[in-house]
Amino acid sequence: MKKSFGARxxxxxxxxxxxxxxxxxxxxxxxxxxxxxxxxxxPPCIAISLRKATYTYGNIIERKAFTVNVPSEKYVKEADxxxxxxxxxxxxxxxxxxxxxxxxxxDAPYVKEFPMNLECRVIQTVEIGLHTQFIGEIIDxxxxxxxxxxxxxxxxxxxxxxxxxxxxxxxxxxxxxLEEAFSIxxxx
Amino acid sequence: MKKSFGARxxxxxxxxxxxxxxxxxxxxxxxxxxxxxxxxxxPPCIAISLRKATYTYGNIIERKAFTVNVPSEKYVKEADxxxxxxxxxxxxxxxxxxxxxxxxxxDAPYVKEFPMNLECRVIQTVEIGLHTQFIGEIIDxxxxxxxxxxxxxxxxxxxxxxxxxxxxxxxxxxxxxLEEAFSIxxxx
Numbered sequence: 001m002k003k004s005f006g007a008r009x010x011x012x013x014x015x016x017x018x019x020x021x022x023x024x025x026x027x028x029x030x031x032x033x034x035x036x037x038x039x040x041x042x043p044p045c046i047a048i049s050l051r052k053a054t055y056t057y058g059n060i061i062e063r064k065a066f067t068v069n070v071p072s073e074k075y076v077k078e079a080d081x082x083x084x085x086x087x088x089x090x091x092x093x094x095x096x097x098x099x100x101x102x103x104x105x106x107d108a109p110y111v112k113e114f115p116m117n118l119e120c121r122v123i124q125t126v127e128i129g130l131h132t133q134f135i136g137e138i139i140d141x142x143x144x145x146x147x148x149x150x151x152x153x154x155x156x157x158x159x160x161x162x163x164x165x166x167x168x169x170x171x172x173x174x175x176x177x178l179e180e181a182f183s184i185x186x187x188x
Numbered sequence: 189m190k191k192s193f194g195a196r197x198x199x200x201x202x203x204x205x206x207x208x209x210x211x212x213x214x215x216x217x218x219x220x221x222x223x224x225x226x227x228x229x230x231p232p233c234i235a236i237s238l239r240k241a242t243y244t245y246g247n248i249i250e251r252k253a254f255t256v257n258v259p260s261e262k263y264v265k266e267a268d269x270x271x272x273x274x275x276x277x278x279x280x281x282x283x284x285x286x287x288x289x290x291x292x293x294x295d296a297p298y299v300k301e302f303p304m305n306l307e308c309r310v311i312q313t314v315e316i317g318l319h320t321q322f323i324g325e326i327i328d329x330x331x332x333x334x335x336x337x338x339x340x341x342x343x344x345x346x347x348x349x350x351x352x353x354x355x356x357x358x359x360x361x362x363x364x365x366l367e368e369a370f371s372i373x374x375x376x
Contacts, residue, residue, distance in 0.1 A: 002305070003336065004292075005329040009232045010342065011306060012258060012349045013362060014225060015201050037202060037225025038354065039237045042318040044197045047235060049227045070200060076366055080373030096376060104192075117190070118199060126314055128323060130230040135316060141193040148191065153356050154198065161200045162366050166226065168341050169370060173363030174201060178264055178350050181357045185268030188284060 009035075013163040016171060018082055019048055020067035020100065020109045020117075021059035028100035028109040030092050031056040032083035034164040035131060036068070044138040046120060049131035055087030060122060060134055065106035068136075070116035072160045076171055105139040115147045115159045197223075201351040204359060206270055207236055208255035208288065208297045208305075209247035216288035216297040218280050219244040220271030222352040223319060224256070232326040234308060237319035243275030248310060248322055253294035256324075258304035260348040264359055293327040303335045303347045 014034040021029050035049035046068055050057045060066050071079040078096045085092065093100050100109035103119045110117035120136025127133075149155030156174060163172040202222040209217050223237035234256055238245045248254050259267040266284045273280065281288050288297035291307045298305035308324025337343030344362060351360040 001333045002330040003333050005331065005341075007232050007326055008329050009226045009229055009234075009326065010329045010331075011203075011205075011226065011234065011256065011304060012342070012344045012347055013201060013203050013351060015199075017199075035226045035228070037235065038197045038199065038223045039235065039321050040223070040316040040319040041197055043316075044195050045316055045319075046197075046199065047225065047227060047321070068199065073366055077372050077376055080367065080369055080371070081376040082373070084370060084373045116199060124314065124316065126312065126323070128228040128231075128233055128312070131228040131233075133227050133235070133323075135314070135321075138195055138197065141196050141198045142190040143193065143198075145189045145191050149356070151356070153193075154200070156200045156351070156353050156356070156360055159200055163201060163344070163362065164369060165344050168337070168339070168344070170368050171366040171372075172344055173366050174351060175361030175363035178261055178359040178361045179268065181268055181352060181359055182272060183268070184265050184359075185270070185272045188265050188269040 010167045012165060014166055016079055016162050016164045018069040018071055018079055018111060019056055020069055020111060021056050022063055022108060023059050024062050028093050029055055029059060029087035030082045032079050039135060045135050046138055047133050047135050049133045051131055063107045064122045065108040066120050066136060067103060067108045067110040068118040068120060069111040069114040070159060070161045071114050073162045073173055076162060115144045116154060117142045198355045200353060202354055204267055204350050204352045206257040206259055206267055206299060207244055208257055208299060209244050210251055210296060211247050212250050216281055217243055217247060217275035218270045220267050227323060233323050234326055235321050235323050237321045239319055251295045252310045253296040254308050254324060255291060255296045255298040256306040256308060257299040257302040258347060258349045259302050261350045261361055264350060303332045304342055305330045
Protein backbone atom coordinates (compact mmCIF):
# COMPACT_ATOMS: atom_id res chain seq x y z
CA MET A 1 0.00 0.00 0.00
CA LYS A 2 1.13 3.52 -0.84
CA LYS A 3 0.69 6.33 1.65
CA SER A 4 0.30 9.93 0.41
CA PHE A 5 2.33 12.64 2.12
CA GLY A 6 1.04 15.58 0.09
CA ALA A 7 3.10 18.40 -1.42
CA ARG A 8 6.48 18.13 0.30
CA UNK A 9 10.20 18.19 -0.48
CA UNK A 10 10.52 14.57 0.48
CA UNK A 11 12.83 12.43 -1.63
CA UNK A 12 16.08 10.47 -1.25
CA UNK A 13 18.92 10.98 -1.83
CA UNK A 14 19.80 14.67 -1.61
CA UNK A 15 23.41 15.85 -1.28
CA UNK A 16 25.18 17.76 1.49
CA UNK A 17 27.22 20.40 -0.31
CA UNK A 18 28.93 23.54 0.96
CA UNK A 19 28.72 26.67 -1.20
CA UNK A 20 31.66 29.10 -1.01
CA UNK A 21 31.38 32.83 -1.84
CA UNK A 22 33.00 36.19 -1.15
CA UNK A 23 30.96 39.10 0.17
CA UNK A 24 31.34 42.64 -1.18
CA UNK A 25 34.22 43.29 1.24
CA UNK A 26 36.04 40.12 0.27
CA UNK A 27 35.11 38.11 3.37
CA UNK A 28 34.85 34.42 2.46
CA UNK A 29 31.65 32.65 3.47
CA UNK A 30 30.31 29.10 3.36
CA UNK A 31 26.76 27.77 3.49
CA UNK A 32 25.48 24.21 3.43
CA UNK A 33 22.77 23.23 0.97
CA UNK A 34 20.81 20.13 -0.01
CA UNK A 35 18.77 21.72 -2.80
CA UNK A 36 20.94 21.25 -5.87
CA UNK A 37 22.22 18.97 -8.57
CA UNK A 38 23.98 18.72 -11.91
CA UNK A 39 21.69 20.25 -14.54
CA UNK A 40 23.57 20.12 -17.87
CA UNK A 41 26.41 18.15 -19.48
CA UNK A 42 27.43 20.68 -22.17
CA PRO A 43 28.35 23.18 -20.88
CA PRO A 44 28.82 21.31 -17.60
CA CYS A 45 26.52 23.06 -15.10
CA ILE A 46 25.33 22.66 -11.54
CA ALA A 47 22.20 24.21 -10.01
CA ILE A 48 21.95 25.37 -6.41
CA SER A 49 18.88 26.91 -4.77
CA LEU A 50 19.00 29.53 -2.02
CA ARG A 51 16.58 31.75 -0.14
CA LYS A 52 17.02 35.47 -0.75
CA ALA A 53 17.47 35.99 2.99
CA THR A 54 20.78 34.12 3.04
CA TYR A 55 24.11 35.93 3.07
CA THR A 56 25.27 33.68 0.23
CA TYR A 57 22.42 34.89 -2.01
CA GLY A 58 23.67 38.50 -1.84
CA ASN A 59 27.25 37.37 -2.39
CA ILE A 60 26.38 35.45 -5.54
CA ILE A 61 24.34 38.38 -6.90
CA GLU A 62 27.40 40.58 -6.30
CA ARG A 63 30.16 38.29 -7.54
CA LYS A 64 28.37 36.05 -10.09
CA ALA A 65 30.43 33.12 -8.87
CA PHE A 66 30.45 30.36 -6.27
CA THR A 67 32.19 27.11 -5.42
CA VAL A 68 30.55 23.83 -4.50
CA ASN A 69 32.58 21.87 -1.95
CA VAL A 70 31.99 18.24 -0.99
CA PRO A 71 32.64 17.65 2.72
CA SER A 72 33.89 14.26 3.90
CA GLU A 73 31.96 12.63 6.72
CA LYS A 74 34.67 13.62 9.19
CA TYR A 75 33.58 17.23 8.63
CA VAL A 76 29.90 16.61 9.37
CA LYS A 77 30.02 18.91 12.40
CA GLU A 78 31.46 21.79 10.37
CA ALA A 79 29.07 21.23 7.46
CA ASP A 80 26.07 21.18 9.79
CA UNK A 81 27.32 24.37 11.49
CA UNK A 82 27.57 26.08 8.08
CA UNK A 83 23.85 25.42 7.63
CA UNK A 84 22.84 26.68 11.07
CA UNK A 85 24.53 30.09 11.41
CA UNK A 86 24.53 33.03 8.98
CA UNK A 87 27.47 34.80 7.37
CA UNK A 88 25.61 38.05 8.14
CA UNK A 89 27.01 37.99 11.65
CA UNK A 90 29.55 35.13 11.74
CA UNK A 91 32.94 34.44 10.18
CA UNK A 92 32.33 30.75 9.60
CA UNK A 93 35.82 30.01 8.28
CA UNK A 94 37.50 31.45 11.41
CA UNK A 95 35.06 29.74 13.73
CA UNK A 96 35.52 26.33 12.07
CA UNK A 97 39.27 26.74 11.54
CA UNK A 98 38.87 25.65 7.91
CA UNK A 99 40.86 27.35 5.16
CA UNK A 100 39.45 29.48 2.31
CA UNK A 101 41.51 29.33 -0.89
CA UNK A 102 40.86 31.87 -3.61
CA UNK A 103 39.40 30.19 -6.69
CA UNK A 104 41.81 29.72 -9.55
CA UNK A 105 39.23 30.60 -12.20
CA UNK A 106 36.28 32.32 -10.46
CA ASP A 107 35.72 35.02 -7.87
CA ALA A 108 34.86 32.69 -5.00
CA PRO A 109 36.77 30.74 -2.34
CA TYR A 110 36.88 26.99 -1.94
CA VAL A 111 37.41 24.92 1.21
CA LYS A 112 40.92 23.49 1.24
CA GLU A 113 40.13 20.66 3.68
CA PHE A 114 37.16 19.30 1.68
CA PRO A 115 38.19 16.67 -0.88
CA MET A 116 36.26 17.94 -3.93
CA ASN A 117 35.76 21.52 -5.05
CA LEU A 118 33.93 22.90 -8.09
CA GLU A 119 34.55 26.44 -9.34
CA CYS A 120 31.40 27.85 -10.93
CA ARG A 121 30.38 30.98 -12.81
CA VAL A 122 26.71 31.98 -12.74
CA ILE A 123 25.12 31.79 -16.18
CA GLN A 124 21.41 31.89 -15.26
CA THR A 125 19.26 32.91 -12.30
CA VAL A 126 15.81 31.34 -12.05
CA GLU A 127 13.14 32.67 -9.69
CA ILE A 128 11.00 29.78 -8.46
CA GLY A 129 9.35 30.73 -5.17
CA LEU A 130 10.91 30.87 -1.72
CA HIS A 131 14.12 29.74 -3.41
CA THR A 132 16.11 31.26 -6.26
CA GLN A 133 18.04 28.85 -8.40
CA PHE A 134 21.52 29.78 -9.59
CA ILE A 135 22.84 27.81 -12.53
CA GLY A 136 26.62 27.77 -12.44
CA GLU A 137 28.83 26.69 -15.29
CA ILE A 138 31.48 24.37 -13.86
CA ILE A 139 34.80 25.91 -14.88
CA ASP A 140 37.02 23.50 -12.97
CA UNK A 141 36.73 20.47 -10.70
CA UNK A 142 39.49 19.91 -8.14
CA UNK A 143 40.04 16.86 -5.99
CA UNK A 144 42.62 15.88 -3.38
CA UNK A 145 45.14 13.44 -4.80
CA UNK A 146 44.57 11.31 -1.71
CA UNK A 147 40.96 10.53 -2.80
CA UNK A 148 41.74 9.39 -6.33
CA UNK A 149 41.02 5.81 -7.34
CA UNK A 150 42.61 3.32 -9.70
CA UNK A 151 41.21 5.00 -12.80
CA UNK A 152 42.58 8.42 -11.78
CA UNK A 153 39.11 9.77 -10.97
CA UNK A 154 37.88 10.56 -7.45
CA UNK A 155 36.77 7.40 -5.62
CA UNK A 156 33.49 7.95 -3.74
CA UNK A 157 34.60 5.56 -0.99
CA UNK A 158 37.66 7.75 -0.35
CA UNK A 159 35.80 11.07 -0.74
CA UNK A 160 33.21 9.83 1.79
CA UNK A 161 30.52 12.42 0.98
CA UNK A 162 27.31 12.15 2.96
CA UNK A 163 23.63 12.59 2.22
CA UNK A 164 20.99 14.77 3.80
CA UNK A 165 17.57 13.21 4.39
CA UNK A 166 14.92 15.93 3.94
CA UNK A 167 12.13 16.13 6.54
CA UNK A 168 13.77 13.30 8.53
CA UNK A 169 16.62 15.78 9.09
CA UNK A 170 19.60 13.51 9.44
CA UNK A 171 22.83 12.83 7.59
CA UNK A 172 23.51 9.42 6.12
CA UNK A 173 26.81 7.87 5.02
CA UNK A 174 27.36 6.50 1.56
CA UNK A 175 27.71 2.74 1.32
CA UNK A 176 29.46 0.20 -0.86
CA UNK A 177 29.70 -0.39 -4.60
CA LEU A 178 26.48 -1.75 -6.09
CA GLU A 179 26.84 -2.27 -9.85
CA GLU A 180 28.40 -0.93 -13.01
CA ALA A 181 26.20 1.61 -14.83
CA PHE A 182 25.21 1.32 -18.52
CA SER A 183 26.05 -2.36 -18.14
CA ILE A 184 23.98 -4.37 -15.63
CA UNK A 185 20.77 -3.24 -17.41
CA UNK A 186 21.83 -5.08 -20.58
CA UNK A 187 21.13 -8.36 -18.78
CA UNK A 188 17.43 -7.56 -18.69
CA MET B 189 47.65 18.47 -3.14
CA LYS B 190 44.64 19.24 -5.31
CA LYS B 191 44.44 17.93 -8.84
CA SER B 192 42.44 19.85 -11.48
CA PHE B 193 40.09 17.90 -13.73
CA GLY B 194 38.83 20.83 -15.80
CA ALA B 195 35.23 21.55 -16.79
CA ARG B 196 33.38 18.32 -16.06
CA UNK B 197 30.18 17.07 -14.44
CA UNK B 198 32.15 15.39 -11.70
CA UNK B 199 30.68 15.57 -8.20
CA UNK B 200 29.31 13.19 -5.56
CA UNK B 201 26.63 12.32 -4.71
CA UNK B 202 24.13 12.37 -7.56
CA UNK B 203 20.83 10.46 -7.40
CA UNK B 204 19.47 7.61 -9.48
CA UNK B 205 15.87 8.54 -10.20
CA UNK B 206 13.38 7.21 -12.73
CA UNK B 207 11.14 9.72 -14.53
CA UNK B 208 7.68 8.50 -15.57
CA UNK B 209 5.67 10.06 -18.43
CA UNK B 210 2.92 9.29 -20.94
CA UNK B 211 3.47 9.80 -24.66
CA UNK B 212 0.87 11.39 -26.92
CA UNK B 213 -0.83 8.02 -27.43
CA UNK B 214 -0.93 7.29 -23.71
CA UNK B 215 1.93 4.79 -23.67
CA UNK B 216 3.70 4.99 -20.31
CA UNK B 217 7.47 5.45 -20.39
CA UNK B 218 10.31 5.56 -17.88
CA UNK B 219 13.79 7.03 -18.11
CA UNK B 220 16.60 7.05 -15.56
CA UNK B 221 18.32 10.32 -14.71
CA UNK B 222 21.08 11.56 -12.41
CA UNK B 223 20.85 15.26 -13.33
CA UNK B 224 18.28 16.58 -10.88
CA UNK B 225 17.50 17.74 -7.37
CA UNK B 226 15.07 19.59 -5.14
CA UNK B 227 15.09 23.27 -6.18
CA UNK B 228 12.50 25.05 -4.00
CA UNK B 229 10.75 24.53 -0.66
CA UNK B 230 7.66 26.74 -1.28
CA PRO B 231 6.13 25.68 -3.56
CA PRO B 232 7.92 22.33 -3.21
CA CYS B 233 9.69 21.76 -6.53
CA ILE B 234 12.11 19.34 -8.10
CA ALA B 235 14.27 19.95 -11.17
CA ILE B 236 15.19 17.31 -13.73
CA SER B 237 17.37 17.82 -16.81
CA LEU B 238 16.91 15.97 -20.09
CA ARG B 239 18.33 16.07 -23.59
CA LYS B 240 15.84 17.07 -26.29
CA ALA B 241 16.59 13.81 -28.11
CA THR B 242 15.00 11.70 -25.39
CA TYR B 243 11.50 10.31 -25.69
CA THR B 244 10.72 11.65 -22.21
CA TYR B 245 11.50 15.21 -23.33
CA GLY B 246 8.72 15.13 -25.95
CA ASN B 247 6.33 13.51 -23.49
CA ILE B 248 6.86 16.24 -20.89
CA ILE B 249 6.43 18.98 -23.50
CA GLU B 250 3.14 17.31 -24.49
CA ARG B 251 1.73 16.48 -21.06
CA LYS B 252 3.35 19.11 -18.78
CA ALA B 253 3.71 16.47 -16.11
CA PHE B 254 6.08 13.76 -14.88
CA THR B 255 6.70 11.54 -11.89
CA VAL B 256 10.00 10.98 -10.12
CA ASN B 257 10.36 7.45 -8.82
CA VAL B 258 13.04 6.25 -6.40
CA PRO B 259 14.18 2.71 -7.21
CA SER B 260 15.41 0.43 -4.41
CA GLU B 261 18.76 -1.22 -4.93
CA LYS B 262 17.04 -4.51 -5.79
CA TYR B 263 15.82 -2.79 -8.97
CA VAL B 264 19.26 -1.62 -10.09
CA LYS B 265 19.07 -3.78 -13.23
CA GLU B 266 15.73 -2.28 -14.27
CA ALA B 267 16.83 1.29 -13.46
CA ASP B 268 20.01 0.86 -15.48
CA UNK B 269 18.03 -0.59 -18.37
CA UNK B 270 15.71 2.45 -18.30
CA UNK B 271 18.76 4.65 -18.91
CA UNK B 272 20.15 2.53 -21.77
CA UNK B 273 17.20 2.02 -24.13
CA UNK B 274 14.81 4.60 -25.57
CA UNK B 275 11.02 4.77 -25.32
CA UNK B 276 11.06 5.72 -29.03
CA UNK B 277 11.28 2.03 -29.93
CA UNK B 278 10.81 0.10 -26.67
CA UNK B 279 7.97 -0.46 -24.22
CA UNK B 280 10.15 -0.37 -21.12
CA UNK B 281 7.34 -1.22 -18.68
CA UNK B 282 6.44 -4.41 -20.58
CA UNK B 283 10.06 -5.42 -21.00
CA UNK B 284 10.87 -4.93 -17.30
CA UNK B 285 7.53 -6.34 -16.06
CA UNK B 286 7.10 -3.32 -13.79
CA UNK B 287 3.68 -1.71 -13.33
CA UNK B 288 2.65 1.78 -14.44
CA UNK B 289 -0.04 3.35 -12.25
CA UNK B 290 -1.85 6.46 -13.47
CA UNK B 291 -0.96 9.46 -11.32
CA UNK B 292 -3.62 10.52 -8.87
CA UNK B 293 -3.03 14.24 -9.44
CA UNK B 294 -0.99 14.62 -12.65
CA ASP B 295 -1.02 13.27 -16.19
CA ALA B 296 1.90 10.87 -15.74
CA PRO B 297 2.37 7.29 -14.53
CA TYR B 298 4.38 6.19 -11.52
CA VAL B 299 6.18 2.89 -10.93
CA LYS B 300 4.21 0.78 -8.47
CA GLU B 301 7.16 -1.39 -7.41
CA PHE B 302 9.44 1.56 -6.51
CA PRO B 303 9.10 2.65 -2.87
CA MET B 304 8.81 6.43 -3.36
CA ASN B 305 6.95 8.32 -6.08
CA LEU B 306 6.57 12.06 -6.62
CA GLU B 307 3.80 13.46 -8.84
CA CYS B 308 4.94 16.69 -10.49
CA ARG B 309 3.42 19.37 -12.69
CA VAL B 310 5.78 21.41 -14.88
CA ILE B 311 5.87 25.08 -13.88
CA GLN B 312 9.04 26.23 -15.67
CA THR B 313 11.26 25.07 -18.52
CA VAL B 314 14.85 26.33 -18.54
CA GLU B 315 17.07 26.01 -21.62
CA ILE B 316 20.67 25.53 -20.52
CA GLY B 317 22.65 23.82 -23.26
CA LEU B 318 22.61 20.16 -24.25
CA HIS B 319 20.09 19.69 -21.45
CA THR B 320 16.73 21.33 -20.83
CA GLN B 321 15.70 21.63 -17.20
CA PHE B 322 12.09 21.02 -16.24
CA ILE B 323 11.02 22.43 -12.89
CA GLY B 324 8.14 20.40 -11.53
CA GLU B 325 5.95 21.44 -8.64
CA ILE B 326 5.63 18.42 -6.35
CA ILE B 327 1.88 17.85 -6.01
CA ASP B 328 2.09 14.65 -3.98
CA UNK B 329 4.70 12.33 -2.50
CA UNK B 330 3.77 8.67 -2.10
CA UNK B 331 5.69 6.00 -0.25
CA UNK B 332 5.16 2.31 0.43
CA UNK B 333 3.95 1.73 3.97
CA UNK B 334 6.62 -0.96 4.25
CA UNK B 335 9.42 1.65 4.05
CA UNK B 336 8.12 3.98 6.75
CA UNK B 337 10.16 4.52 9.90
CA UNK B 338 9.36 5.19 13.54
CA UNK B 339 8.45 8.83 12.91
CA UNK B 340 5.99 7.92 10.14
CA UNK B 341 8.29 9.27 7.40
CA UNK B 342 10.10 7.14 4.84
CA UNK B 343 13.27 5.58 6.31
CA UNK B 344 16.20 5.81 3.89
CA UNK B 345 17.57 2.48 5.14
CA UNK B 346 14.30 0.79 4.15
CA UNK B 347 13.89 2.70 0.87
CA UNK B 348 17.47 1.70 -0.09
CA UNK B 349 17.91 4.26 -2.89
CA UNK B 350 21.26 4.21 -4.64
CA UNK B 351 23.61 6.80 -6.04
CA UNK B 352 25.11 7.27 -9.46
CA UNK B 353 28.78 8.26 -9.64
CA UNK B 354 29.25 10.52 -12.70
CA UNK B 355 32.27 9.83 -14.94
CA UNK B 356 33.17 6.78 -12.82
CA UNK B 357 29.89 5.30 -14.09
CA UNK B 358 28.88 3.03 -11.26
CA UNK B 359 26.06 2.79 -8.77
CA UNK B 360 26.77 3.01 -5.05
CA UNK B 361 24.60 1.92 -2.11
CA UNK B 362 23.62 4.25 0.68
CA UNK B 363 25.22 3.55 4.05
CA UNK B 364 24.39 3.97 7.69
CA UNK B 365 23.15 6.87 9.82
CA LEU B 366 25.82 9.51 10.42
CA GLU B 367 24.45 12.36 12.55
CA GLU B 368 21.39 14.45 13.31
CA ALA B 369 21.14 17.60 11.15
CA PHE B 370 20.71 21.10 12.57
CA SER B 371 22.11 19.67 15.77
CA ILE B 372 25.67 18.26 15.67
CA UNK B 373 26.92 21.62 14.31
CA UNK B 374 25.90 23.37 17.53
CA UNK B 375 28.79 21.59 19.27
CA UNK B 376 31.29 23.59 17.23
